[in-house]
Amino acid sequence: MTVRLLSLALTVLILAGCGAESTEQSGGHEHADGITLSTTEWSEETELFFERPQMVASHKSAPWAIHVTRLDGHQPLTEGRLTLRFRRPDGAAYVHELDAPSEPGIFTPQPTIPEAGTFRLFMIVEGTRLQDTVEIGNLTVYESASATPSPEAGSAEISYLKEQQWETEFGVARARERSVQQSIEASGTIEPVPGQYAKISAPVSGLTPAEANLDMPAPGDGIRKGETLAVLSPSGGEGSYADVKGRVERLKREVRRAKRLVKAEAIPEKQLVEARHELELAQAALKSMGEASETTTSQMSNTSGGDSDFNYQLRSPIGGQVHERHLAPGSRVEVGEVLYTIVDPSRVRVHVRVPAEHAADLQHVSEGMFTVEGSEVLHRASRIVSSGAVIDTDTRTLPVRLEASNPDGRLKIGMMANARLLLENSEAGVTIPNAAIQMEDGEPVAYVQTGGESFERRPLQLGPTNGKHTLVKRGVQAGEHVVTAGAYQVYLASLGSSETAGHGHTH
Known part of the structure; x- marks a missing residue:
């Protein structure tokens, strides 16, 4: 490692556009060579914290300790070059170069400046995907050791070493x-958004025929509006789906017969009006159980073998995704029991x-x-x-x-x-x-x-x-x-x- 004097023109080109912040403290750590000065500089990419001794003209300096930290991740620079440029007032510069850190994140140069005076110090850091020039500020080189000033007392601050920072998750802004x-x-x-979440209950009590329900949707499956979720075979008994369904069919036949008899003047029109009223009440009861239209009945007639006219198709009122399913093929369900939860999560x-x-x-x-x-x-x-x-x-x-x-x-x-x-x-x-x-x-x-x-x-x-x-x-x-x-x-x-x-x- 050598120190050499560069021409003014070359130095000006290299140092153009540099800038940073500076913090320098007297005191710091005391080494065998005397009291060191501590300085910290930040750029957008790096933090340079270094301790150095006082410089005396023509004397090889005691080792500096320059800690180089990448601000992205706050980790030490483990490999790369560091160049120190001591620029004279006339623009020429003494240069000291180090090819690698002596240990991860720490460079230890020992520069020699042959003349006394005030120099502008720049540090150039080169590493993997890193090229940064940081202006440190003025540095004084003294004629003799006796000319160096006495250090000022350090302030009472919290000390947390770079080696400790590098070993833990650490960051500043x-x-x-x-x-x-x-x-x-x-x-x-x-x-959920209203209208995009539905709990679908059984409108009737009955069984879920195994053969007709082998392909019922499972949680996670996508569902279209109106798609069949399950086929139910309603239980019998007064007021059941099958009972109301049969009553509707019977009343339809009675209305058709009453129309013919009224036309033939065999019965009074009042009986036709009463028959129609009874049919409307029965249809309303059937609709409350989920029956949508006569086409639904015809669609259901081929879903499972045997007496399928009274099977009930449970359909999804919205499109979305099956969130929950609470029935299995061959199981029995009771009216009002929640069978599916459908949600549109968009x-x-x-x-x-x-x-x-x-x-x-x-x-x-x-x-x-x-x-x-x-x-x-x-x-x-x-x-x-x-x-x-x-x-x-x-x-x-x-x-x-x-x-x-x-x-x-x-x-x-x-x-x-x-x-x-x-x-x-x-x-x-x-x-x-x-x-x-x-x-x-x-x-x-x-x-x-x-x-x-x-x-x-x-x-x-x-x-x-x-x-x-x-x-x-x-x-x-x-x-x-x-x-x-x-x-x-x-x-x-x-x-x-x-x-x-x-x-x-x-x-």
């Missing part, structure tokens, strides 16, 4: 300025219960979204169907119903749902991901990464949330990095827990 749409949070359940309703204090805001709801138990997938409601007019005095909530498409059937009837109703109003300010907000002793807090291995606990004053980001009125500034994964480990580190106690670097 930058606080950003954005507008947040105000919202209402409510819980509820997935319900659309569903979400019945949520909104807290009473938000009742006045419901008139400003513009959109609804929700998640269901066991999944983090966010579903959007196609429309807001209705909101109640009466608050439940027991739960102090108001019912609201949303409707959503469900083409893949992922949403199941009866699932629990967590919904968020977005209002028309919005508010701008500093926001952080909801994952960064922790509740401690009933109060919201966030852990802010002030350096690669240093953190601060910040109490928060929160504003509205859209379910993904929340506006922070006090506690975090724009551009700061908040912990979104691994906050509990940082919390343990703040307590000095033996589970996360720092052990110092071994590089």
Whole structure:
């Protein structure tokens, strides 16, 4: 590894367009060579946290410890190159290159700068699917060791080492300025859309002839409207389906006979009127048992052998999917017994219960979204169907119903749902991901990464949330990095827990 002076033109081309954020602290870890300085830089792709000694002109530096973390997944760079460029005020630069990390995620250069002065330091990281140039800032090289300044006292911060971060699920995100749409949070359940859910009961008591019911639909089968679900052979007895069916046929014959006799003036017309009235009553009774028309009777006559004129075809009133079936070929059923449940799951309703204090805001709801138990997938409601007019005095909530498409059937009837109703109003300010907000002793807090291995606990004053980001009125500034994964480990580190106690670097 060598240090060389490059021409101004080449350096300007390479360094164009670089930019990042900077955090530098005096103090840090004390090595045999003296006190080191700690610096942390973030770009959109990487985090560079490094500890370095003071630089003295023409002296080989003690080892630096440069920790390179990929922000996508927050994992160490295990292979790749790192280039340090020390740019002079005239644009020329001294360059120090390393072909690989000395251990996963850690580069340990020992550059030598032959002259004193202030240099602009850039670090270029090259790895698999990674090419990143990060501007670190000014670095001073002193004439002699006696000219180096004394370190300032470090601040009291939470220490959580890079080696610990890399070994656990860890992540950070930058606080950003954005507008947040105000919202209402409510819980509820997935319900069927009226007209797309049917429980089909036995209109008559009887048997399900085995031969005629071998192909009856099973749970999961698709069903068309009007399709036969089962064939029933009704039981006899007064008032039974067979009894009413026979009465209708008999009264039809009597009406036809009365017509002929009235025409021949053999009986008074009053008897024909009475016969027709009796037929209408019998037909109404038959229709209440599910008989649709005379064509149904003719269709049924060939469904099973023997005396099939009085067999009954149970048909689906809607198209959809068989959810439940409560009968088998050859079984007996009783009138009113639920035999099938049919559901069309292409659309569903979400019945949520909104807290009473938000009742006045419901008139400003513009959109609804929700998640269901066991999944983090966010579903959007196609429309807001209705909101109640009466608050439940027991739960102090108001019912609201949303409707959503469900083409893949992922949403199941009866699932629990967590919904968020977005209002028309919005508010701008500093926001952080909801994952960064922790509740401690009933109060919201966030852990802010002030350096690669240093953190601060910040109490928060929160504003509205859209379910993904929340506006922070006090506690975090724009551009700061908040912990979104691994906050509990940082919390343990703040307590000095033996589970996360720092052990110092071994590089």
